[in-house]
Amino acid sequence: MYISKLQLRYFRCYEQLALELPPGQSLLVGPNATGKTSLLEGILLLATTKSPRTAYDRELVQWGKAWGYAAGHFQFETGPPRAIVVALRGQESSNAEGEPPPSYLTGAKGVQVDGQVVNSVVRAVGQAPAVLFAPDDLEIIKGSPGVRRRLLNMAIAQISPRYLADLHRYRRALQQRNELLKQMAEDRVDGARLAPWTNQLVEAGVRISADREQFLSQLGPVAAELQSQLTGGAEQLEVCYSGSLAGAGDEEQREALFRQQLERGLDRELRCGATQSGPHRDDVEITANGRLLRRYGSQGQQRTAALALKLAEAYIIGQRRGELPILLLDDCFSELDNRRTCWLLELLGSFRQVLVTSAAPSDSLREADWAASYKLEGGEVKQVREVAAANE
Ligand SMILES: Nc1ncnc2c1ncn2[C@@H]1O[C@H](COP(=O)(O)OP(=O)(O)OP(=O)(O)O)[C@@H](O)[C@H]1O
Ligand SMILES: [Mg+2]
Numbered sequence: 001m002y003i004s005k006l007q008l009r010y011f012r013c014y015e016q017l018a019l020e021l022p023p024g025q026s027l028l029v030g031p032n033a034t035g036k037t038s039l040l041e042g043i044l045l046l047a048t049t050k051s052p053r054t055a056y057d058r059e060l061v062q063w064g065k066a067w068g069y070a071a072g073h074f075q076f077e078t079g080p081p082r083a084i085v086v087a088l089r090g091q092e093s094s095n096a097e098g099e100p101p102p103s104y105l106t107g108a109k110g111v112q113v114d115g116q117v118v119n120s121v122v123r124a125v126g127q128a129p130a131v132l133f134a135p136d137d138l139e140i141i142k143g144s145p146g147v148r149r150r151l152l153n154m155a156i157a158q159i160s161p162r163y164l165a166d167l168h169r170y171r172r173a174l175q176q177r178n179e180l181l182k183q184m185a186e187d188r189v190d191g192a193r194l195a196p197w198t199n200q201l202v203e204a205g206v207r208i209s210a211d212r213e214q215f216l217s218q219l220g221p222v223a224a225e226l227q228s229q230l231t232g233g234a235e236q237l238e239v240c241y242s243g244s245l246a247g248a249g250d251e252e253q254r255e256a257l258f259r260q261q262l263e264r265g266l267d268r269e270l271r272c273g274a275t276q277s278g279p280h281r282d283d284v285e286i287t288a289n290g291r292l293l294r295r296y297g298s299q300g301q302q303r304t305a306a307l308a309l310k311l312a313e314a315y316i317i318g319q320r321r322g323e324l325p326i327l328l329l330d331d332c333f334s335e336l337d338n339r340r341t342c343w344l345l346e347l348l349g350s351f352r353q354v355l356v357t358s359a360a361p362s363d364s365l366r367e368a369d370w371a372a373s374y375k376l377e378g379g380e381v382k383q384v385r386e387v388a389a390a391n392e
Contacts, residue, residue: 044132
């Protein structure tokens with residue numbers, strides 16, 4: 001699949017952008033702060049309804065504006081085209097121009113697919129899958145377990161709508177259960193009230209952990225193969241699901257184990273006022289040649305592994321959906337040597353569409369065979385014939 005047209009209105013540094021994009025690999029070049037990341041962010045917003053940079057949607061709306069949106073036309077090999085719009089409320093109550101917001105923007109966020117309002121986020125996510133790799137993704141390796149859980153959530157949500165619904169239910173049950181645990185510790189409520197929330201927690205938690213384990217069992221070998229190619233066979237990457245329900249077996253066994261953990265851990269839970277086991281504590285263990293990359297990996301090793309994991313994510317989404325997602329690579333060539341740049345470019349050929357941004361493209365990047373090249377200048381994007389011109 002690919003995005004054939006992107007429109008941005010009052011979105012970050014873009015007042016108004018309408019850009020035609022071809023399939024294949026395109027290069028977007030511009031100095032710092034010209035809107036490279038913002039453009040890719042707009043596409044990822046359409047794919048996931050979320051920004052990879054911030055949890056506060058209003059930050060995406062242009063300063064001083066009351067609303068903004070991203071809109072895209074997506075072309076599929078396995079089905080009809082799809083038009084998606086995600087509109088957001090900004091920090092201001094009205095635009096100086098007095099323009100009214102789009103009619104479907106009744107809350108903080110409004111999503112339209114093919115002209116129809118989509119009320120549930122669960123239905124909006126994954127309509128047009130995309131995977132972004134950005135310099136911050138080093139955190140997948142180095143950061144806290146929460147970063148790795150987020151990677152799992154964003155990837156699996158684009159494959160399975162049920163997953164996101166389970167995640168919402170799980171979070172709600174967890175919050176209610178923790179609140180009750182605190183009240184029980186102070187003898188303010190009857191312990192019997194815990195059971196319904198425990199049941200919901202177990203039901204959703206079992207499915208979440210099974211989905212995560214299955215996803216990682218597919219991702220692991222693909223990421224390992226990519227890492228091996230990237231390092232000339234020197235590094236063996238292993239990706240392993242880690243958490244209280246890891247390796248627990250089928251759903252029945254998983255459920256029995258989760259219930260047992262919650263029952264046995266109740267005293268401790270009452271002392272801490274928080275649920276101690278379950279998918280909210282999950283992690284992904286990432287090792288190279290048997291050693292934890294988070295602790296022992298060099299910067300270069302960590303970066304390569306993060307890239308291998310993201311590319312593997314894109315392949316798995318492609319396998320499960322029958323079509324590869326759009327691949328967005330934000331300034332990820334700047335730290336690669338020539339050999340790795342050429343290898344990565346070759347690998348990108350298997351995707352239907354790849355958008356690559358760069359502030360200062362190297363010779364090998366400039367000389368690659370691009371379907372189109374664009375030059376970015378603070379909120380404007382121009383197509384250029386030669387990449388050399390894009391770099392002037
Ligand atoms: N809500 C907003 N409204 C207007 N401008 C914004 C908003 N948020 C960010 N900006 C500005 O948009 C500009 C472009 O940011 P962006 O991160 O897209 O640049 P970039 O080309 O990726 O730069 P770099 O090469 O440094 O990564 C920056 O000057 C930034 O301060
Ligand atoms: Mg950037």
